[in-house]
Amino acid sequence: MTAVLEISGLRKTYRGRKGVRNALDGFDMVVEAGQVHGFLGPNGSGKTTTLRTLLGLIKPNDGRMAILGREVPRHLPEVAREVGAIVESPQFFGNFTAETTLSLLADAGGVNRNRVVSVLDLVGLRDRAKERVKTYSLGMKQRLAVASALLKEPKLLILDEPANGLDPGGIREMRTLMRDLSDSGMTVLLSSHILGEIQLICDSVTIISAGKRVTSGSVSEVLAQHTSGAVKVRLEPGVDLMGAAQLLRAAGAQVALEKDYFTVGNASNPAQITKLLADQQIYVSELTPVSADLEDVFLELTGTAPVEGQNRQVDQSAMTAGKGGWGQ
C-alpha cells in the first residue's frame, strides 16, 4: 500500500503572552491510500494544529510532511487540487447563500460549477441551498463544510471533527457517506474525539496526546496491543464469591466484585487464577478476557481517564503509572 499522507517529526510552538506552548512535539503519522483513518486525541492535543500545518495555514518549526508523495508545503499548490479539507468549526461569509459560497470556491479552484448542486444534494442541503448561510444551524454549516470539501472530488479528504453539531441521523449519514467515499477509492482522514464513531468506520487510527503520537495502526491491532488485561471470572453457583476474591487479593490481584461474578484487573496470566482457586477447591465456570474498546485504549494511552475527586484540566495527562501485570 502507498502512503497518501506522511508526517514525521512535526513540531510547532505557539508563542503567546504566557510564554511558548509546544502544540506539536515531534509528531508522526502515516495514512495509507484508500483507508478511513481516524485521528484521535483529547481536546488541545494538537489535532487541529496538525491539520492546519499540513494544509499550509500555519508554518511548522520543524518536521517534514508529504501529501500524495509530494513534499508540502513546497508542493502544496499542486496537490491542493486533490485535497478536500475542513478545519475546525466551519466558517463562511454569512450573507452569501450556500450555493453562492460553493460556486465562488468552484470558480476560484477551477472546478466545474455544475458540481455545486450535486454536492449540496449529497449532504442534504439541496432544498436550503438558496438561503443565507447566516441562517443555518451549526449542523447545517457542518454539512456545507463537508460539501465544500467534496466539491473538488479530492483523492484525500480531511475532516476535522465533522460530527460536531450533527444530529444522530446526520452522524449516521456522515458515516455512510464516508464509507461510500472510501469504497469509491477516496482516502479519508477523520479527526475526532467521538470514539464509537471512529471504531465503527475507521480502518486504522492514530492517537495523539500532548503533541506526540502514542499509538497507531489498524483498529484491531491497536485494540489487541492494548487489551485491558482484565478477565471476568464466574464461579459455580453457590460458591462464596467473597472468599475467592479475598484469596486472590491476598495474592496481589486487583479484584472488583460484581453481583454474580468478579473481574480481575491486572491478570496478565489468567491461568494463575484458575490454579490459585483450584488449589482451594474452588472451580471456575467462566473465564473470559474483558475486551478493551477504543475508549479504554484512548483513556489509557492519553492518560485522560477521569479520576474520582479530581477535575482533570485540559493538557493534563496522568500517564497511568505502574501498569505492570500481576501473576507473570
Add this chain to the structure above:
Amino acid sequence: MSLARAESRRLFKRRFTKLIVIGALLVLAATVAGTWFSNEKVGATQVASAKAQADRDYQEAVRQSEQEMAKCQAAPPTTDGVPCSEQVWVPTPDQYDYTWYMPATFDLRSEFPNMISVLAVVLAGAAFLIGASFVGSEWSSGGMMNLLLWRPQRVRVLSTKLTVFLSWLTGLTLLLLAAWAGIFQLVAEVRGSTEKMTAGVWQSFGLTGLRALALVLVAGALGFALASLGRHTGMALGALVGLGALQIGVYVMANLAEFKFTEAWVLPVWGYAWLDKELVLEDFRSCDYSATAGCELDKFTMTWQTAGIGMAIVVALVVGAAMWTMRKRDIT
C-alpha cells in the same frame, strides 16, 4: 484567471459594495441637483435687470447721502470743525457694479475643477470602505481561510483580490468622470456658460481627472491593505480614526514647536495639493516683529509632484506590509 473571475463575482455579490456605490451615486446626484437649481443662465435680460437693480440701489444711496448732507449743513457747526463733506459718505457709481447683482451662473471653465474634486473625495471615501470590507469580512468570517485551502498561494490570492478590486474601481471612476464631464457640460449649457472652453482646457480637465482617479485608487488600496493587516473591516476604520487623532496631535505639536508650515504635516492637505496642482502654504509668524509694513510672508509651495510622491510612499509601505504579513502569518 479563474481566481480573478471568482473575486469579481464576489465583489459584486457583496451587498455592502452595492450599498456604498448607490450611496455615493446619491451624493453625486444631490451635488448635480444642487448645482442645477442654484445656477441660472445669464443673457441680456439678466444683465439689464442686474444693471437696473444696481442703478436703483445707487440712486437710493445718493438720495440718502443728500439727506444726510442736508441734515449736517442745517445743524450748527461742531467744535472739532470737520466739514460735512468729510462726515457724510458720498457714493460713486463704480461702487454699484452690476456684476454683483448678477444671479449665480455655472461657468464650466472655472467651476468644473471643483466638481472633479467633489467626485474624487466622494469616490475615495466609497473606495476606502468597499476595499476595507471586501477583504476585511473575508478575514473575519473565515472565508479567507477556506479560499486558501483551495488556493494555497497566499500572496497571489491577496494580490489578485486587490488587483480585481482596483480594476473595477478604475472602471467605475473613469465611467463616472466621463459622465460627470457630460453632466456638467449640460449644466453649463443650460444653467451657465461654456465660454472659453478650448481644447487645452479640456486637456487640463483630463489631467485633473486622472489625478482624481489616482486619489480614488490610493484610498481603495489603503482601505484594503489596512483591513487585511488587521484581518477585520473595523481595523481599517480604526486606523482611519487613529490617523485622524494622530494628525491633530502632530498638527498641535508642530504648532507648539513653532515649525514652519504646520499644515504640511497634515495628510489631507497633500490630497488637496494633489488635486489642485499646487498649494501655497504661508507662515504667518514670519512677519511678527517685522518693522517694515510691507513684509512678505514666507511661502512654501507644495506641488502635486511632492504630494504624489508622498502618497505613493505611504501606499507602498502599507500595501507592502499587508503582503508581507500575508506571507508570514499563521492563519488560525
